[in-house]
Amino acid sequence: MALRYRAMAAFAKGATMGLFGLWVTGVTACHACTVPQAFTMRAVGTAALLANAISFALLWAFRQGDSNMRSAWIWRRNDVLGNLAVMLAALGVFGHRLARYRGCVHHDKPRPRCLGRSRPIMDRDAGVGVAPTG
Secondary structure, three states, X not given: OHHHHHHHHHHHHHHHHHHHHHHXXXXXXXXXXXXXXXXXXXXXXXXXXXXXXXHHHHHHHHOOOOHHHHHHHHHHHHXXXXXXXXXXXXXXXXXXXXXXXXXXXXXXXXXXXXXXXXXXXXXXXXXXXXXXOO
C-alpha cells in the first residue's frame, strides 16, 4: 500500500513540474522583447544559488533514497547548475552593455523594438527600429 502512495506522489510531482514548465514557457513568450538587466539577473541568481545550495547540502545524504528523495536531490543539483548559468548570463549581459556603451559593438542591421509586450514594430520607410513612445 505504501508503494502505491509513493507512486501517486511521484506522478503528482511530475504533473506539477510539467505545468510549471508550461507556465515558464508562457511567461518567456510574453517577455520575448524585453531587455534583461544584469543587476537583477545577478541578484536573483545569487539569492537562488544560496537557497538551492543549502537545500542541495541538506539532501546530500538522501541522494540514493527512494524515487521522491532522489528526484528532489536531482532537482536541486540541476537548480544549482541553472543558477550558475544565470549568473554567467548576467555577466554576459553586463559585458555586452558595457561594450555597447563604450562603442565597441555596432549592429549593422536595425533591430525591431517592442511596442507593449510582444509585438515588434519597424519603421518601413526609414528601415530603422522605432522606439515605443509610451
